[in-house]
Each structure stands twice: as C-alpha cells, then as structure tokens.
Amino acid sequence: MPYHLIVQNISKYIRLSPEEEAHFVSLLGRQHLKKKQFLLQEGEVCRHSAFVTRGCLRGYTLDSNGLEHILQFAPPDWWIADMYSLLSQQPGTLNIDALEDSEVLLLSKKDQEQLYLDIPKFERFFRIITENSLLSSRQRLLDSLSLNAQQRYEAFCQRYPSLIHCLPQKQIAAYIGVTPEFLSKMRAELLRKK
C-alpha cells in the first residue's frame, strides 16, 4: 500500500474520520514513472496535483536559450504540480519529470474542487501547504537576490542534504543557478579549504 505516507502527510494538519480518509484515498490515481519519464510537459494543461511516494521528481522550465531552470525537486512526501496551469487550466510552462524510477499519487483538479465542498477541512489542509510552499518560494527568491553562488550552494546543501549525493551535479547547478563548470570550480575550492 503506498497510501500510508499521504494519509500521514495530511494528518499533520487536519484530522479525518475513517470514512473521510477512505473517501479521499478512493479519489487517488497511481502512476509509476521511469527515470527521465515526463509527468507533465510544457504546453500541456496540468490536470492533477501529484504526491510523490517513491523516487524523486523535478519541476523545471526552459528559457529562450534552452537552459533548464529548476523550480523544485520533489522527493517522497512532497507535492508537485504546475500551479499556474492547474489553477488557470491554461497550457503551462513547467516540465515535470522523474530523476529516478518513481511513484506518484494523483488527485485531479476536479476531485480536489469537489473535496473542498464535501470535506471543508481540505480547504484548511491545502491552505496550510500552500502557505508553506509560499514561505519556501520567498526564501529561495531572497537567497537568489542576496547570496552569491557559493552561499546558495551551501544553502542548498543544508536544505536538501539527502539529495546532494543522489543527484547529478548538473541538476544541482541548474537549481542554484550556475553552470555545471562553475559549480565544479566552487566544489574544488571548498575541498581545498578543508
């Protein structure tokens, strides 16, 4: 059963009766993704929120030069979606793919809207996780405005300690906003200091 993780995730913020819990779980789809497989591609309309139960996904965009800019990594116990596209139901700009073989649970936009009406506690749940996302997004924006590349790398290491070793460096470089060459140089300098 891959459901205990999501049930536990929700119970951090709201308390569901067994029936409510069963109803919620019945709405969830399940999808396996192979490494490099897309959950969502630029230009598509995002129709689901995804909750990761295994593996690791990433959300990124391509700029006009074809460079990848990573908005978010999603290891297990995290939610991921193209929020803009999900909310507006317009074609989005986010690509979401799997960095390794992964499994996600899917909640459709339609079911989510209905859930707000059937079990209003879910308004609270999604309000709180949206607040948390907002906090981390703002913190990252501040980091990108006020820290240099080395400080951003250190911040990344603190925030995602589990990912440093399992992720290829070019992914980390794209996340902190430098070229892989420059990250390599920084790492060499950090090593030399110790």
Add this chain to the structure above:
Amino acid sequence: MPYHLIVQNISKYIRLSPEEEAHFVSLLGRQHLKKKQFLLQEGEVCRHSAFVTRGCLRGYTLDSNGLEHILQFAPPDWWIADMYSLLSQQPGTLNIDALEDSEVLLLSKKDQEQLYLDIPKFERFFRIITENSLLSSRQRLLDSLSLNAQQRYEAFCQRYPSLIHCLPQKQIAAYIGVTPEFLSKMRAELLRKK
C-alpha cells in the same frame, strides 16, 4: 469609510452574509503611516496581516552588506505581512515601511485564526490569495533565474505599470536586483533605441 475596498476584495472569492461582513469588519484595526514610517521591523514578531487602502508599502530585507532587497510592493488592494514571522510567531527578517503616506487595515493573527473557525469560508479566501501569492512568487523566482537585467526591468514595467512613475528609481533597481547606476544605464540605452 475605508472598508469598501477590502469588502470588495473579499467578495471576489467568497460570498458573505451582511452579518458575516459586519463581523469581519469589526475585527479590523486601522493605521495611518507617514512616508518612511515602519509597519514592521526586522527582529519583531509579525502579529497582523495588513491590507493597503491608500498609499504604497514595501517589504524588504537587508543582506549582510546592508543592501536592500525588495520582496514586494503593496499598492492599494494588496495584502502584506512577514509571512514567515506571522505563521511561526518567531522574530522575522522583513522590514515593511511606507513609500508615501499610507493607510492600512489590520487583521490580527488571533482574529484570523478565530475567523477560520467561525466562518470557514475564510479558509477558502485565504487559500486562494495564498495560491495567487505563490504563483507570483514563483514567477518572479523564474524571472530572476532566467532573465537578464533588461528583461527583468521590462517584466517589472508590465507587472507594475502604475508604480514606474511614482517610485524613485533606486526602489525599482532594488526590486529587479541591480544597482541604481546600472538601471540608469539600461534606461538610457532603451531611450536611445526609440
């Protein structure tokens, strides 16, 4: 009466009965701010959400070199707070001050929590405005990762057309993340092209 603006803001997302509306309005405090006056300073605990009815506020942090980094401008009809501090009730890092003489309506954290219990529709309201904040925060993060200074300036002009003329250039420079000197140079180049 400064209340019609906030009532109208809320009615975009939820429908309140006259009694609910009156109750909500009765919770609001009112504060006038002179130009340069602080609503909140670094190190304080943020105890209110503020809704701007007149003037313009800004939220910014100071980095280790004393440089200002502007997270948000808040013209009338916008909400502003140090979300991190408001949610955690820990001392925050945000400074919020008035760029011109302004008026805000204040909703205390305590009243906001109680409002969620008394009128659950407010869960929905704040979920939606938090979602919208998240969208704009992510978009700005992407801009800062993928656009150069000139493109960020153009994006700013599109997003805050009303502010371009009433704000001193150093505020705009701090927002888009360049020095005032460089903004001046870019503006000169843009003029030359036309």
Add this chain to the structure above:
DNA sequence: TAGATTTCTTAATCTAGATTATTGGCGCCA
C-alpha cells in the same frame, strides 16, 4: 567488450553588471 553517451574537471577567455567617483539638478528650510 567495445564503443557511445553522459558526467565531471580544468583552464583560458570573455562579459554583464558591480563598484567607485564625479557631476548637475532639484526641493527643503533656516
């Protein structure tokens, strides 16, 4: 197992934007 593909490193060169300094304009107010 070889060959192909991707990842990481190092190094030389280049550039967007920072830093520092100087100037002039403009409002403020004693």
Add this chain to the structure above:
DNA sequence: TGGCGCCAATAATCTAGATTAAGAAATCTA
C-alpha cells in the same frame, strides 16, 4: 539666499560567473 541632502546620470575600472574547449572518468548499450 545659500547651503544641505537626496536623486539621477555618466564614465572608468573591476570581478563573479559565463562561455568555450578539451580531456578523463563513469555509465549505458549492444
């Protein structure tokens, strides 16, 4: 009326990080 403080413009110099290139190492694939 003049002096003071703030703001914007310009220009010279400097630097963090990009770009380009090339080789070594690791991983995939047949």
